[in-house]
Amino acid sequence: MRSLILLTTLSAALACGPADGGTASGSETSTAATGDPQTASTQPTSTGDSTGGVPTAPECQEDADCALFNDCCRCTAAPKSAQFPECDATCLQSTCDALGLRDVQVACLSGRCEFARVTCSDGPVACDEAKPQCAEGTVNSVKDSCWGPCMDPRYCEGGPCTADSCGDGWTCVDSQSGASTCAPVPFECSGGTPTCACLQPYLDEFCGGACSDAAGGVLCEDGG
Structure with a gap:
């Protein structure tokens, strides 16, 4: 299960009609899939499977297979075919908007529907x-x-990261050049343990060279 990053408490607002399960324009309080009205998250509580189960095969092949689910209850990337429980909340703004995720994009990363990588900068x-x-x-x-x-x-392009900074379901990929970047662990990796074997179909996304297994993760052998 992807880790939840709890953000600041969102201000309560007057109810103004039921949400329709899509992008909401209206709520008492915007929440994510945590169901806790005092917290919100940029991550879903499941890995693309709306029942809460963890897939064992890729849920996407390309970005077009993924969609943004943004309503009063959740702000998450998931397969277009995903089915989520009906959102009964009402909201003044959708969860993504409440979290500052305006114009957030989705992408297929390591066979998983995720938010797209961005250029992080001040x-x-x-x-x-x-x-x-x-x-x-x-x-x-x-x-x-x-x-x-x-x-x-x-989600920052080019990292950097540490072994503990990427969160559950992700791994920090180090390169010989000294660079590092977070990458989602594919569902095919048994027990969530990243290895070069299970990462092989996705190496081009975050590794420009060969791959070797390292303690707790993998190393990109880029000759640096």
Whole structure:
């Protein structure tokens, strides 16, 4: 199960009608799949399987297989075919918007539907928008010369990361050059343990060279 990054408490607001399960425009309080109205998360409580089970085969082959599920109850990337429980909450803004995830994109990473990688930066930017104040545990990103969504650092292009910084279901991939980046552990990896064998179909996404197994993860042999 992907780890949950708990963000700041969201302000309660007046109810203004039932959500329709899609992008909501209205709520008492925006929550993610945690079901706790005092917390919200940029991660779902399941790995693409709406029943809470963990798949053992890839859930996507390309970005187009994934969709953003954004309503009063959740803000998550999942296969387009995923079925989530009906969201009975009402909200003034959708969960993604409440979390500062405006214009967040989804992608197929390591055979999993995830938020797309972003360029993490504190600027400067070319637009006149004020710099977003990101919640604890998230960082600023830049998109099209302006500010992008506040994201969990695991989604930053090019890292860096440490063995413990990527969270459950992810691994920090080190390179001989000294670079590092977080990568989702494919569902095919038994017990969630990353190895070069189970990562092989996805190495091009985060490893430019050969791969060797290392303690607690893998190493990209890029000749550095």
